[in-house]
Amino acid sequence: MMRSVRFGKMGLAALVALLLVLSACSKNNESSSNSSASSSASKSASPSAGSDAGASASASPSADSSLPPVDLTWYYPADSQTALGPVQDAVNKITKEKINATVTLKPIAFGEYNQRMNTIAASGEAFDIAWTSNWLFDYVGNVTKGLFVPLDDLLNQDAADLKASLPDFMWDQVKVGGKIYGVPNYQSVTGREGYIVPKDYADKYGLDVSAIKKFEDIEPFLEKIKQGESGVAPLVMDYNGMFGYFIHTQGISTLPITSNPPIGFYDSDTSMKLFNVYASPEYKHYLEVVHGWYQKGYINKDAPTIKTVDDLAKAGKAAVSYSLSLNPGTETLVSNNRYGGKPIEYVPTTGFVVDGNPGIATVNAIGKNSKNPDRAMMFLNLVNTDKDLYNTLVYGVEGTNYDKIDDKTVKVKQDSGFTNNAWVMGNTFNGYLQEGQAPDTFDVQKKTNEEATPTQSVGFKFDVSPVQTEIANVQSVLDEYLPGLSTGAVDPDKKLPDFLDRLQKAGIDKLMQEAQKQLDAWKATR
Template sequence: MRNYTRLAAIVPLLSAMIVAAGCSSSDPKDADAKGTSASPSSASASEGGASTQEALEPVKLKYYFFGAAKPGDAAVYDEINKRLKEKINTTIEFVKVPNGDYTQKMSVMVNAQEAFDLAFTSPNYLDYFSNAAKGSFVDLTELLPQYAPKTYAELKPEIWNAAKVNGKIYAAINQQIFARQSGLSLSKPLVDKYGFDVSGVKKLSDLLPFLEKVKAGEPVEQTDQLYNAQMKNQVFSYFFPYYEWETIGGTDVPGVADSTEEHPTVFNEYDTPEFKDFVMTMSEYQRKGYIAKDALTRPTFDPAKYAANSIATLMPGIEETLKTTYKADQVIIPLGDPILTSPNAIATMTAVSSTSKHPERALMVIEAFNTDKDLYNLMVWGREGVDYKKVGDNRVESLPGATYGPAYGWMFGNQFNAYVSGSQPDDVWAQTKALNESAKVSTLFGFNFNPDNVKAESANCAAIVNEYKAAFNTGMYGSDTEKKYNEFLAKLKTAGVDKLIAEKQKQVDAFIAAK
């Protein structure tokens, strides 16, 4: 049964990673006479070299992902394209979409069947499950071993099983931290200044005394956005590993299950004490001025002003990433223990659009980013001598005045190829692999929900979740918060949440019985 009072174990060495994505209209002149970009015999050409150039017709792809545009983007992408041109006679138009706008923008493009080639996807961004089920992505089950053989061979079959929808694989998994652990991070200078004891922090409301001291003690111009509300993200789901809950069929679609029970029960995560506490805490944060008053309309936020953040994923050595993001050392507060679930194993993926004219070549690009360490680090770190310098065989430092990156390494391929930096230990990726291997494995690992029988209910409930999500995340309902919460639950009922949960339970039961 669910344990609403489960305490967090503080685990040293583990820290948080914000998790926490391409449309391509291939130029007709780039297509070969047969209408395909490569033949099976040329798949090995992904190894690169002059033979590849001769074997493959020139192709231009378009690749969408999320991130903030940087002045140095164009120069880095030009260098990447030079290497891809030599390697597999391919060039790419890279398109960044702002983080909070990514799913909405890409969903519109997908639904309009706009042509594109590569896109970032996950259960949280450009919902992998629903888009795979409705045919928006190419079935890669046979294509991956053929055109991205090393990428495919790098992961165990059990991990690939986590990506299957109706028995098929519809995106390449980006290798990174698969085990998930919830957490919080606080500005270390502020924790030290106000003598805040983090040992008693088990939930967001436990941060209230800390934020109160910072609000009272710091200049007013520095305290207008003390908590990072991440308004467009599914922030509540960040805590699922802590509760040992598991997403089933997409993060915005109600219905989660207990990950470690012998016979998992599916329930509406929004109709729980945990979610109500989250909503009411955010309302209090807003009332006391810890969340920006104009959070729903402010175009930009200053990361250096955040005193506290909710973290979706903890991993070894990630303190350096947080320091770079928030411009200050962070105190990490792990919650619960690491757990391996199917949604977390596929938290970062690269899909090929069903509208792509060159799916084989798109897979060869995926293979290149997963297997070519220099190419991968060019995408993550930028140009050596311009954006970073090497200070060891596998260690780098960003250069003053760098105009690119570091980009999200988990978004583009095998993160275990990434250079390390700052306080990251030299063996950070060995530690990460070990954590993946040692994490508690969910009872439901390998289970994937088939939404065919409840497509309308899934879509209607997800729409209601997204109607309320940003305001709940930012506490914008004020004194009406509890009323709005009850209204939200009632709308989910009307939209068919009970039928949706019953279907999920039926499939979970069948999966457990088959095991």
């Protein structure tokens, strides 16, 4: 998350949407989940200190009386914050005491975040902090445009605890031109693709998890749900479809150049020769399968137009969903955030993979026009080292938005008017566990981070500046065609040729040539 978008919403998982990350998180429209935002990590991760280093309820001293009061602004993506006021008050009670600062929280819906933040950036509006990533509100591209300030000196001066608390590989990955421009949100940074199935359906219709190796293997199970359940979509999709959520299942890695990345290489190809994934036989096969599913009524009819699947799933109108962040310990989060607390079962189609750049899958950066960059840095230091502040940002107010089960575990109150994705706010390992999560969840996630298999392009960052026009044009074509095609709503025999022709005219070949040039140069330095 992670909704979670590598090919459209981490979170939990994006998931976590979710997932949603789920990361997390991705490719990810997993905005409804506290899981990873991205299916990416570094095999060579070696923390400079434990991820909990310096994290405590009183990590920072009381505010220096010489600090003048300031109000900071923080833009970030979130989909359900109708009761934000009391949470913001609780946050500011902590920050006022610690750094004599208050913050105005400015959540924007995931589906609107990229467009609205690009408008804000183009207008020159001053903001102190903005969330950014390699799949939504492009981190590297925004650095190249000069939108964010370099943080190296600020980290040393105002956030030593934060700097020491994260693994070295996380800081390495947010470097552009040798400088740090954002604070990475440490999380479960691996990915594992597959389906999410409510356990009652799995039991009722005899789901055989071991039989599902490819994305299409779920079809017999969908047919049983269609025949046995009235008013339930056997498979729920949003407008992104699910091609990108099963990309490694199909043996492909993609470069996160745009939302729904159009360029990739085969995982088995050590030369990393790039190709247009939408012109691949894998995508054509995917379209043929999901178009058939759509016609049979397995997929919700409004898939091309909805931006999140959570409402349908929570209402009991949807059964199977999917994620690229089926990470250990996230089942409870996905259950709570996507299925209203119903037990779920993960059906993975890959092992744990490390893809892309975990450090830039979810980042908080300081705006170049901020009038108080030092205080913004102090605030981010607190967010990532003060557990009380972090958990208030994620879970809200105790008794109103959640109840404590014990010192480490909480029960979230559904429909309290406030939810946040943990991987958006800061270091997730400072968070509470949710009811049902194993006590060793964070330890298992950290171990998985270190042991997952990295893809060949881990660490590559694409400089978009030579092809900004082509990227904009290609993205426009993707936005126009993918909702209908990738959800199965339109006939691929009629629309796919037009789609590929428009991509050619938009400049995808030039985009691919530039990406190949940069990828080859990066590969030569490894």
